[in-house]
Amino acid sequence: MSDEDKLAELVNKATSILIIQADNPDGDSLGSAIALEQIFTSLSKQTHMFCAVDIPVHLKYLSGWSRVENELPKAFDLVVIVDTSSLALLEKIKGQDLNRVKSQPVVIIDHHQTKATIDFASLVINQPVVSTGELIYYISTKLNWPLNQEARDMLVVSILSDSLGLMSASTTSKSIRAIADLVDGGVNLPHLDSLRRDTYRKSLELTRYKGQLLTRIETYLDNRLAILTIPWEEIEKYSPIYNPPMLVLEDMRLIENNAISVAIKLYKDGHLTVKIRSNEGYPIAAKLAEHFGGGGHEYASGIKTSAYSFEDLKKAIIAYTSKLLGEVENEDI
Numbered sequence: 001m002s003d004e005d006k007l008a009e010l011v012n013k014a015t016s017i018l019i020i021q022a023d024n025p026d027g028d029s030l031g032s033a034i035a036l037e038q039i040f041t042s043l044s045k046q047t048h049m050f051c052a053v054d055i056p057v058h059l060k061y062l063s064g065w066s067r068v069e070n071e072l073p074k075a076f077d078l079v080v081i082v083d084t085s086s087l088a089l090l091e092k093i094k095g096q097d098l099n100r101v102k103s104q105p106v107v108i109i110d111h112h113q114t115k116a117t118i119d120f121a122s123l124v125i126n127q128p129v130v131s132t133g134e135l136i137y138y139i140s141t142k143l144n145w146p147l148n149q150e151a152r153d154m155l156v157v158s159i160l161s162d163s164l165g166l167m168s169a170s171t172t173s174k175s176i177r178a179i180a181d182l183v184d185g186g187v188n189l190p191h192l193d194s195l196r197r198d199t200y201r202k203s204l205e206l207t208r209y210k211g212q213l214l215t216r217i218e219t220y221l222d223n224r225l226a227i228l229t230i231p232w233e234e235i236e237k238y239s240p241i242y243n244p245p246m247l248v249l250e251d252m253r254l255i256e257n258n259a260i261s262v263a264i265k266l267y268k269d270g271h272l273t274v275k276i277r278s279n280e281g282y283p284i285a286a287k288l289a290e291h292f293g294g295g296g297h298e299y300a301s302g303i304k305t306s307a308y309s310f311e312d313l314k315k316a317i318i319a320y321t322s323k324l325l326g327e328v329e330n331e332d333i
């Protein structure tokens with residue numbers, strides 16, 4: 001019996017199916033979960049979607065996200081885990097909940113080629129395709145599962161998401177053919193893309209403010225260090241709607257020659273906060289932050305201090321960054 005037939009048998013027997021995403025939901029896992037939800041619902045099954053963590057804001061243009069719950073349903077008699085085989089990624093399902101999951105037949109549908117650490121699955125369908133959505137497309141074609149409009153849209157979203165718009169190294173001509181078939185089936189790519197782009201929309205006021213911030217970026221050390229300063233009046237005015245540094249931090253990092261970008265915020269009571277982001281090859285963000293009593297990771301860190309005036313802190317940041325960049329460049333030699 002093929003894996004697909006085993007899956008069909010499990011689904012046919014079930015009355016209430018729980019679809020689980022791991023603790024790192026992305027476009028593939030969410031698209032795959034919603035597509036399966038639509039398929040199982042069309043097959044007259046009660047269907048629930050579960051994810052232990054909140055769905056990230058940038059995925060909320062997929063309206064089905066709102067049906068994903070963060071508590072297990074009262075009853076289910078089949079579990080389908082999508083887009084992971086790793087137990088570490090299900091860490092947030094604990095104790096009683098985990099026992100409830102384990103007490104039912106569990107199917108994994110995944111494309112990650114790492115060793116599976118979920119040891120309680122009754123069936124694992126794993127193929128080295130670019131996304132779980134692509135695999136679900138092949139399964140549903142083989143099993144003649146019905147694909148309604150939302151299911152087709154979500155499979156396209158999953159494939160485009162993990163294949164980085166069909167440009168990633170693991171994209172195959174089969175992935176492209178799957179997209180082509182789904183477009184023939186009625187998926188409107190420009191419409192899906194405009195929904196996605198809507199999540200990036202900002203008010204005219206914020207767009208103009210971003211323009212001001214861009215003109216205020218300062219660079220030092222041969223453009224390797226970019227600094228932006230946000231005075232209190234702007235924190236007060238814009239922070240309730242958007243965190244000002246986040247409007248331009250990416251643009252700062254994309255300046256030619258940039259190694260590290262720093263945004264300094266000046267608060268009313270005199271304390272200062274600093275957001276630090278460094279580029280690939282310059283793992284110095286934490287070291288810079290720690291020098292001023294802050295902390296973080298190699299490429300992202302922060303400082304909060306009342307020990308310096310703004311001018312002194314800026315000078316000290318430039319000096320210490322120069323030292324750290326020198327060390328990185330010496331390591332390279």
Ligand SMILES: [Mn+2]
Nearest residue numbers: 028083132162
């Ligand atoms: Mn995936």
